Amino acid sequence: MLLPKEKLSEALGALAAEANVIAPVKWEGDVFFMPYKGGDVCLEGNGKLPPKDVLFPKTEKMYSYSIAKGTMTEHNDAAATILFGVRSCDAASIERLDKVFLEQGYKDGFYSAKREGLAVIAMGCDKPMATCFCTSMGIDPMKAEVADVQMCPVEGGFTVEAVTEKGKEIVKKWDSLLDKKSKAKPAKVECSLNINVPEDFEKKLMDMFESPIWDDVTKACLGCACCTYVCPTCYCFDINQDVHGDEGTAFRCWDSCMFSDYTRMAGGHNPRPSKKERLRNRYLHKLAYYKDRHGKYLCVGCGRCIANCPAHLDITAFAEKAMEVE
Amino acid sequence: MCDHNHNDPNHVCTCSDNPLVPQVCKVIKITAETPDVKTFRIQTLDGKKPFAPMPGQLAMISLLGVGEAMFSITAQGEDWIESSIKRTGMLTDALHEMTEGQTIAVRGPYGNHFPVDDCKGKDILFIGGGIGLAPVRSFIRYAIEHREDYGHLDVLYGSRSSADLVFKDDLFENWPKVEDLDVHLTIDRPEEGWNGSVAFVPAFLEQKAFDPAGKKVVLCGPPIMIKFCLQSLLKMGFSKENVITTLEMRMKCGIGKCGRCNIGSKYVCLDGPVFTMSELDELPDEK
Numbered sequence: 001m002l003l004p005k006e007k008l009s010e011a012l013g014a015l016a017a018e019a020n021v022i023a024p025v026k027w028e029g030d031v032f033f034m035p036y037k038g039g040d041v042c043l044e045g046n047g048k049l050p051p052k053d054v055l056f057p058k059t060e061k062m063y064s065y066s067i068a069k070g071t072m073t074e075h076n077d078a079a080a081t082i083l084f085g086v087r088s089c090d091a092a093s094i095e096r097l098d099k100v101f102l103e104q105g106y107k108d109g110f111y112s113a114k115r116e117g118l119a120v121i122a123m124g125c126d127k128p129m130a131t132c133f134c135t136s137m138g139i140d141p142m143k144a145e146v147a148d149v150q151m152c153p154v155e156g157g158f159t160v161e162a163v164t165e166k167g168k169e170i171v172k173k174w175d176s177l178l179d180k181k182s183k184a185k186p187a188k189v190e191c192s193l194n195i196n197v198p199e200d201f202e203k204k205l206m207d208m209f210e211s212p213i214w215d216d217v218t219k220a221c222l223g224c225a226c227c228t229y230v231c232p233t234c235y236c237f238d239i240n241q242d243v244h245g246d247e248g249t250a251f252r253c254w255d256s257c258m259f260s261d262y263t264r265m266a267g268g269h270n271p272r273p274s275k276k277e278r279l280r281n282r283y284l285h286k287l288a289y290y291k292d293r294h295g296k297y298l299c300v301g302c303g304r305c306i307a308n309c310p311a312h313l314d315i316t317a318f319a320e321k322a323m324e325v326e
Numbered sequence: 327m328c329d330h331n332h333n334d335p336n337h338v339c340t341c342s343d344n345p346l347v348p349q350v351c352k353v354i355k356i357t358a359e360t361p362d363v364k365t366f367r368i369q370t371l372d373g374k375k376p377f378a379p380m381p382g383q384l385a386m387i388s389l390l391g392v393g394e395a396m397f398s399i400t401a402q403g404e405d406w407i408e409s410s411i412k413r414t415g416m417l418t419d420a421l422h423e424m425t426e427g428q429t430i431a432v433r434g435p436y437g438n439h440f441p442v443d444d445c446k447g448k449d450i451l452f453i454g455g456g457i458g459l460a461p462v463r464s465f466i467r468y469a470i471e472h473r474e475d476y477g478h479l480d481v482l483y484g485s486r487s488s489a490d491l492v493f494k495d496d497l498f499e500n501w502p503k504v505e506d507l508d509v510h511l512t513i514d515r516p517e518e519g520w521n522g523s524v525a526f527v528p529a530f531l532e533q534k535a536f537d538p539a540g541k542k543v544v545l546c547g548p549p550i551m552i553k554f555c556l557q558s559l560l561k562m563g564f565s566k567e568n569v570i571t572t573l574e575m576r577m578k579c580g581i582g583k584c585g586r587c588n589i590g591s592k593y594v595c596l597d598g599p600v601f602t603m604s605e606l607d608e609l610p611d612e613k
């Protein structure tokens with residue numbers, strides 16, 4: 001099935017009439033995932049930021065309480081949302097976050113409410129950016145994990161494939177817009193950047209914990225945490241309270257393992273006292289610890305941390321260096 | 327919440343929709359243990375036990391309007407749980423200012439627990455230093471409640487001074503009365519009126535020369551004490567598999583989500599806080 005290029009706005013408009021649609025839009029020269037209000041979407045390049053905040057907002061209220069009344073009210077409002085134009089890297093990141101927030105014995109109620117209401121329309125990626133390396137991380141640019149509908153750019157428009165029941169519901173709404181006879185097939189795409197990580201790379205990395213390379217690969221880091229804010233799979237958060245007299249609201253907000261007080265304990269002891277331990281933890285979490293626990297890399301190769309690091313640190317350059325270590 | 331096994335990777339907890347939302351409770355009793363440690367007895371507003379922890383598990387305790395932090399649960403009764411908290415910062419200062427009857431919020435229980443089943447039929451040597459007796463006490467109480475399941479029990483405990491010994495009622499009154507249980511106490515510096523041992527915990531432990539045969543060890547206290555006690559235990563012939571301890575890490579969520587408490591691929595809040603010394607050897611040195 002093919003959705004002709006000129007019908008795309010109409011197709012999105014049909015969805016936006018009934019649900020909250022988030023789509024990549026150009027804004028001040030960059031691409032951002034924003035509520036779709038009609039008009040053109042931008043399918044060139046990766047979003048400046050991933051669409052992670054749809055499921056895991058930068059800050060979110062958890063509950064409010066009144067000390068005097070002894071009351072506790074949970075805040076958890078999630079609207080049905082359709083996320084359009086998600087590339088395979090960002091779609092894979094949702095699968096990685098699902099493992100953290102929905103599994104491991106506890107279901108995070110704030111995440112799960114939003115996740116249940118979410119439908120993902122993935123868009124195949126035929127023009128990887130210079131910093132993209134998703135194929136090295138086991139991801140197919142043309143076939144996204146967690147997609148309810150998979151679309152791919154082809155001559156004259158986009159192929160459309162409903163993957164799940166939710167996806168079928170969406171495609172049904174596009175019935176009159178689709179060219180059902182089209183036999184167009186997306187091309188195979190390889191990423192621009194390739195690192196040939198070996199099968200058991202995570203084991204090698206875990207054995208390298210005491211290696212001298214950490215001093216070298218971390219020395220340029222400024223500890224700004226930019227890499228973690230732009231990363232689709234970073235999920236650390238802090239919990240805090242906003243108090244006004246007798247009433248208060250607990251909220252959580254993104255945090256970063258790159259900050260020095262992240263692991264500092266009440267008595268002052270800090271198990272990760274310098275940027276060396278902190279960046280080592282970040283690299284190992286992405287490329288080793290998570291894989292050890294869940295079987296996949298926590299890095300989806302989107303390249304955002306490479307493109308945005310003020311000190312030009314590059315996780316692929318690190319991986320290549322690590323591969324050379326005996 | 328619930329007392330399900332959250333360490334089972336297939337278990338999805340259905341008891342509470344949202345494990346991050348605490349229940350409002352009240353502090354029904356506060357005991358001053360030492361100049362800087364108080365024990366807080368906590369109950370739900372309708373007079374029930376907030377949840378039923380296993381020995382060694384943790385509770386996230388929040389003082390509404392101030393903040394929350396993770397503490398070990400040192401004891402439980404029919405309708406209460408207890409945590410012993412040392413003054414170390416803003417939140418614990420505020421907790422120490424509380425009076426009985428005030429509200430407090432709790433969520434939990436979190437983490438794994440002491441291997442109460444593995445220890446069945448064995449002798450147990452409990453070693454604590456300072457506030458480190460708090461987590462150990464939950465297991466000592468459990469072993470006393472299930473006295474027939476365990477062999478000989480030794481409690482070896484030390485603190486800076488006699489005033490700094492926590493749980494004095496247990497140490498001097500309750501535990502010495504328990505059949506086949508010995509309490510060995512020591513303090514760091516000589517003191518008027520103290521006729522017991524004066525030695526650091528590791529040295530005191532070495533004097534006692536325990537026989538490792540059929541014995542498990544539970545060891546909690548300051549990191550430096552743990553290090554030297556472990557050396558003494560290894561000299562006596564104990565193996566690392568039989569020495570059990572608990573780890574402390576900064577925690578926010580308690581349920582393996584916020585990312586904060588990892589050591590390598592393990593989360594202390596989920597896979598810990600209880601580890602054997604041989605398990606700790608497997609983890610990267612970042613404690």
Ligand code: SF4
Nearest residue numbers: 221222224225227309
């Ligand atoms: S963006 Fe670069 S400089 Fe900033 S914390 Fe990350 S690695 Fe360090």
Ligand code: SF4
Nearest residue numbers: 231299300302303305
């Ligand atoms: S670590 Fe970097 S390349 Fe990997 S997913 Fe995160 S931002 Fe993208």
Ligand code: FES
Nearest residue numbers: 578580584585595
């Ligand atoms: S406290 Fe959040 S992951 Fe352990």
